Amino acid sequence: MDNLQNRKLRYGIVGGGAGAFIGVVHRHALALAGQFELVCGCFSRDEENNASTGGSLGLDDARVYADFTQMAQTEALREDKPDFMVCTTRNDYHYACCKAFLEAGFHVMCEKPLSQTQAQAEELQRIAHVKGLLLGVSYVYSGHVMAMEARSLIRAGEIGEIMMVMGEYPQDWLIEMAEGANHGISTWRIDPQIAGRSNCVGDIGTHIEHSISFMTGLRIEKLCAVMDKFGAGTALDNNAAILIKYSNGATGSYWCSQVAAGYDNALKLRIFGTAGAIEFDQEKSNYLTVVRKGGAPQLWSRGRGYIGDAAAAYSRIPAGHPEGYHNAFVNLYSSFADALRDLVSGRLRPLEQYDFPTVEAGVDGVRFVEKCLESAANGNIWVKY
Ligand SMILES: NC(=O)c1ccc[n+]([C@@H]2O[C@H](COP(=O)([O-])OP(=O)(O)OC[C@H]3O[C@@H](n4cnc5c(N)ncnc54)[C@H](O)[C@@H]3O)[C@@H](O)[C@H]2O)c1
Known part of the structure; x- marks a missing residue:
């Protein structure tokens, strides 16, 4: 059984096309962590930017999507589907993006704020709980x-x-x-x-x-x-x-x-x-x-x-060689990965014992x-x- 112990975790990302800020930081941090592999993306609503970003990252064209809902539904059918998805769009798409991924059965790491309204945030929290999925919110500091x-x-x-x-x-x-x-x-x-x-x-x-x-x-x-x-x-x-x-x-x-x-x-x-x-x-x-x-x-x-x-x-x-913003993202993702591996292998501890901001922090x-x-x-x- 694949319990995620002996391989890199696969992920897909929304946002982070050329010229974007935080999506690129997420990708760099995930690469720095050494235990993640980008397998699909919906990087930008601009067709050319989306295609060229996917190409520059060596992704198969078929796994570069124009639309995140399509990405959620198509990727969910694959045997080698992503283990989790990352949402780094601007605030207006966080709710829709998280909802599409959770409903397709994916764990998610989303940028803050989790949504534009409390009702939306609580709905995402409910879906994640009912489906037993991890939903992290990247309050990086x-x-x-x-x-x-x-x-x-x-x-x-x-x-x-x-x-x-x-x-x-x-x-x-x-x-x-x-x-x-x-x-x-x-x-x-x-x-x-x-x-x-x-x-x-x-x-x-x-x-x-x-x-x-x-x-x-x-x-x-x-x-x-x-x-x-x-x-x-x-x-x-x-x-x-x-x-x-x-x-x-x-x-x-x-x-x-x-x-x-x-x-x-x-x-x-x-x-x-x-x-x-x-x-x-x-x-x-x-x-x-x-x-x-x-x-x-x-x-x-x-x-x-x-x-x-x-x-x-x-x-x-070592001390004196500064760690910074990217490292803080690496740490959140490392803890998220620990929780994900523990969940899949049936050893999940109470979420407050992990070190990434959970959906509860997102709702707060x-x-x-x-x-x-x-x-x-x-x-x-x-x-x-
Ligand atoms: N945690 C932090 O420290 C931190 C820092 C900066 C930004 N943020 C958050 O990150 C989010 C993005 O901020 P930013 O400054 O990177 O914005 P940005 O405008 O630089 O980047 C947003 C990216 O998302 C893409 N995008 C938007 N809608 C899309 C869609 N429907 N499908 C595919 N791609 C889409 C855009 O093309 C762009 O590439 C915001 O919600 C912001 O609050 C968090």
Whole structure:
């Protein structure tokens, strides 16, 4: 019986044609992981781009599809069908794409946000559960070794009971747009038809929400959001400040912005507990600042002997040779592959024991956006989760 133990896992991908951003990152990370093989794709709605991307990757023409539903149905009939599918389109196709793959019996890894509405996300969650399929959502930052180390330290009680959380994710790529400039390919993020009802909170605020929830395990009880649309004619938010109350009584403060001059992808998380604090900065993701109450702040380095086994298992090269964004994707996919192999061989553990964001994280991310929108639309009121 093929229990996936002694071979590479086969996958198909949607998106990632020439000129695309994240689909190409997924492909590169999957190649870097060394345990995956691309067997089919629907790379772009542009016929020429689709064909030439498939050709350049050495795919059989018959396995390069113009339409992802056709890819799902045709591939499902093959004996050597993919073990899972990857969806990297813009937000507007995530729901349809995941639905087509799940209904055809495929496990799926999807880009965030899982869908444009909570109802759609919950429907995908139901289908995945009923069919016993894995549906992962690539909130990539939790794939960094030092994000995993932060989670281990917090779980072990190293910083005590969490009291405050500060999460920020400033960028500045839309600052010129607020003055009328055109940003080409990324402009879909400010188009409600493609992005959904939020731009900034949906695109990067959700990364704060997921990273904090991953590291701390805290559950949001209520939130209060201010969502700004700076610049004339701006349809969706490009800056937001969100106050959070967690169910354990801790307080959170999140800020995300695409109009903060001088910032690239400055996701930074500071978590304060009764016994110490932890600070993670994704632009310096090989390090973690750890503070024990009363002690000097320490800079922990990935790849050193003092890192716990759970996080160290994902560290691939010696400290000082930086691992980064691609490696974080490799780690998510490695964990997804572990779960898939365990599932097929009847040894699946509870999903929270794996290290990839599950469909539950995907649903949480979409709910977070909807609750922020509800708060902002009603005069920045506190909204119960
Ligand atoms: N996890 C992260 O860190 C991260 C980073 C960037 C983007 N994203 C997410 O990834 C998604 C894509 O973002 P992007 O910046 O790569 O966008 P993009 O516009 O650069 O790429 C989208 C690709 O999908 C293709 N595509 C769109 N619809 C298709 C369809 N129906 N069939 C086949 N191909 C189709 C496009 O041709 C393009 O190749 C978004 O949902 C975004 O939120 C996540």
